[in-house]
Amino acid sequence: xxxxxxxxxxxxxxxxxxxxxxxxxxxxxxxxxxxxxxxxxxxxxxxxxxxxxxxxxxxxxxxxxxxxxxxxxxxxxxxxxxxxxxxxxxxxxxxxxxxxxxxxxxxxxxxxxxxxxxxxxxxxxxxxxxxxxxxxxxxxxxxxxxxxxxxxxxxxxxxxxxxxxxxxxxxxxxxxxxxxxxxxxxxxxxxxxxxxxxxxxxxxxxxxxxxxxxxxxxxxxxxxxxxxxxxxxxxxxxxxxxxxxxxxxxxxxxxxxxxxxxxxxxxxxxxxxxxxxxxxxxxxxxxxxxxxxxxxxxxxxxxxxxxxxxxxxxxxx
Amino acid sequence: xxxxxxxxxxxxxxxxxxxxxxxxxxxxxxxxxxxxxxxxxxxxxxxxxxxxxxxxxxxxxxxxxxxxxxxxxxxxxxxxxxxxxxxxxxxxxxxxxxxxxxxxxxxxxxxxxxxxxxxxxxxxxxxxxxxxxxxxxxxxxxxxxxxxxxxxxxxxxxxxxxxxxxxxxxxxxxxxxxxxxxxxxxxxxxxxxxxxxxxxxxxxxxxxxxxxxxxxxxxxxxxxxxxxxxxxxxxxxxxxxxxxxxxxxxxxxxxxxxxxxxxxxxxxxxxxxxxxxxxxxxxxxx
Numbered sequence: 001x002x003x004x005x006x007x008x009x010x011x012x013x014x015x016x017x018x019x020x021x022x023x024x025x026x027x028x029x030x031x032x033x034x035x036x037x038x039x040x041x042x043x044x045x046x047x048x049x050x051x052x053x054x055x056x057x058x059x060x061x062x063x064x065x066x067x068x069x070x071x072x073x074x075x076x077x078x079x080x081x082x083x084x085x086x087x088x089x090x091x092x093x094x095x096x097x098x099x100x101x102x103x104x105x106x107x108x109x110x111x112x113x114x115x116x117x118x119x120x121x122x123x124x125x126x127x128x129x130x131x132x133x134x135x136x137x138x139x140x141x142x143x144x145x146x147x148x149x150x151x152x153x154x155x156x157x158x159x160x161x162x163x164x165x166x167x168x169x170x171x172x173x174x175x176x177x178x179x180x181x182x183x184x185x186x187x188x189x190x191x192x193x194x195x196x197x198x199x200x201x202x203x204x205x206x207x208x209x210x211x212x213x214x215x216x217x218x219x220x221x222x223x224x225x226x227x228x229x230x231x232x233x234x235x236x237x238x239x240x241x242x243x244x245x246x247x248x249x250x251x252x253x254x255x256x257x258x259x260x261x262x263x264x265x266x267x268x269x270x271x272x273x274x275x276x277x278x279x280x281x282x283x284x285x286x287x288x289x290x291x292x293x294x295x296x297x298x299x300x301x302x303x304x305x306x307x308x309x310x311x312x313x314x315x316x317x
Numbered sequence: 318x319x320x321x322x323x324x325x326x327x328x329x330x331x332x333x334x335x336x337x338x339x340x341x342x343x344x345x346x347x348x349x350x351x352x353x354x355x356x357x358x359x360x361x362x363x364x365x366x367x368x369x370x371x372x373x374x375x376x377x378x379x380x381x382x383x384x385x386x387x388x389x390x391x392x393x394x395x396x397x398x399x400x401x402x403x404x405x406x407x408x409x410x411x412x413x414x415x416x417x418x419x420x421x422x423x424x425x426x427x428x429x430x431x432x433x434x435x436x437x438x439x440x441x442x443x444x445x446x447x448x449x450x451x452x453x454x455x456x457x458x459x460x461x462x463x464x465x466x467x468x469x470x471x472x473x474x475x476x477x478x479x480x481x482x483x484x485x486x487x488x489x490x491x492x493x494x495x496x497x498x499x500x501x502x503x504x505x506x507x508x509x510x511x512x513x514x515x516x517x518x519x520x521x522x523x524x525x526x527x528x529x530x531x532x533x534x535x536x537x538x539x540x541x542x543x544x545x546x547x548x549x550x551x552x553x554x555x556x557x558x559x560x561x562x563x564x565x566x567x568x569x570x571x572x573x574x575x576x577x578x579x580x581x582x583x584x585x586x587x588x589x590x591x592x593x594x595x596x597x598x599x600x601x602x603x
Contacts (some may be wrong), residue, residue: 046513047425259365263601
């Protein structure tokens with residue numbers, strides 16, 4: 001079976017947008033903003049080199065949950081105006097990376113650990129598998145609500161860090177990081193200079209469960225195997241969290257890359273969210289590629305795209 | 318301690334620990350095509366390990382498949398297309414999610430934990446966990462006694478070398494192999510953990526080398542009696558040494574990745590399916 005018989009380019013996936021979608025997210029962000037993020041950057045000399053400073057960046061997010069991300073920066077003093085930032089969002093089963101190579105390219109590079117990831121799971125730990133369906137029948141309690149906010153608040157926190165140019169923040173991720181790149185750019189358009197979204201997850205969520213047997217969407221299939229009567233409720237909840245309902249609010253230039261035989265995040269969902277994104281936007285597709293979405297060829301394009309908008313002052317010699 | 322004595326001691330220590338497996342049916346992961354279970358079993362030091370176990374429906378017998386965990390905290394349950402064809406066990410070694418009490422692994426942090434002494438290196442216990450997983454799968458009555466595969470990074474080589482019941486071995490990439498040399502080629506974790514350690518403790522280099530020598534897959538490979546596929550990266554450098562590939566001898570088969578991962582996944586699936594006597598299946602569904 002290949003993508004040629006599925007025609008993902010023309011597949012039309014739609015997600016109903018709840019009437020109170022904007023109100024739900026305004027209320028959510030108000031609640032988040034009422035919490036002092038109390039950011040703290042702890043230097044980790046054991047992981048640092050003579051060229052890269054490594055630290056852990058902690059802040060308090062929605063519901064008072066404290067989360068901790070990896071921070072890397074060039075060891076040299078920041079230039080006037082500060083360093084540009086690449087904010088990376090990890091995938092569903094990935095742990096955040098220590099992005100030394102990006103710091104060596106002249107960025108403050110931060111890989112987020114939203115709630116549930118290691119070092120951010122002391123209070124909220126949905127387990128894996130499990131995050132996608134954790135409290136999924138109540139949008140107010142859905143674990144992804146706080147998880148999304150953890151990414152949004154990271155943008156606020158990072159913009160206030162010393163040595164950072166708050167006008168040059170780029171967001172990048174693949175899979176969950178791709179979907180949340182789109183979503184966070186929609187929720188904080190004033191913070192995000194550019195976005196790269198690879199194989200975006202959390203887009204066309206319910207449709208995806210019918211297009212794949214791979215995790216994480218398989219979690220919903222398993223849930224409904226036991227509780228088929230919850231389908232309407234789950235469909236309602238995830239409509240508040242679906243990237244298709246955020247895409248039109250993205251204001252930053254965006255690069256999207258897709259694998260045309262992606263069994264994890266079906267390419268139909270990637271095309272559907274891409275169509276809803278405003279210009280300027282760029283789409284790269286890779287035949288014969290699955291969830292890696294042509295990473296070998298996409299990464300040089302990602303670097304070029306981010307460098308073009310964020311203008312790092314140059315790689316460390 | 319000699320290489321053989323080191324591993325014989327580990328085998329003896331593990332053998333003295335009853336596995337005491339418990340299987341809990343998981344209706345959500347059970348269909349008309351297979352039955353899913355969650356497994357807990359005891360490893361070295363009494364640590365309770367975790368795994369996902371699935372058995373195809375029907376008379377069988379079905380080949381067994383041990384999926385060793387990737388280097389990372391979280392691993393998915395076995396995929397639908399594996400559950401359809403194999404009696405499959407997906408192990409979480411100590412420290413990984415669901416096997417993280419009382420010890421939770423840090424990432425980064427696990428790879429170099431205790432690396433200055435082979436007696437304390439965490440991978441002594443991690444390898445033992447893989448061996449325990451192999452014992453569990455190979456001992457299951459649902460499995461065809463003549464067919465069993467193991468897949469994973471180079472922990473699969475150590476596992477197959479020390480538990481000879483496997484009839485196919487598939488190695489997707491390096492972890493422990495040639496680590497002290499490969500660490501110079503990257504700033505990425507987990508190898509960067511060795512760089513971090515030696516930056517702080519440069520005098521430890523010989524001790525680290527000595528520890529990792531016990532775990533070098535090239536030293537284990539000659540004991541493997543099953544056909545073994547080693548995946549080669551799509552772009553240089555090739556991580557596998559001639560010593561390792563040579564040690565596999567006639568068992569060696571290689572696959573050159575294209576980095577078009579739908580192609581690569583299908584090719585690796587087809588190789589394993591061919592060795593274990595089942596039909597290839599693609600994950601990208603119609």
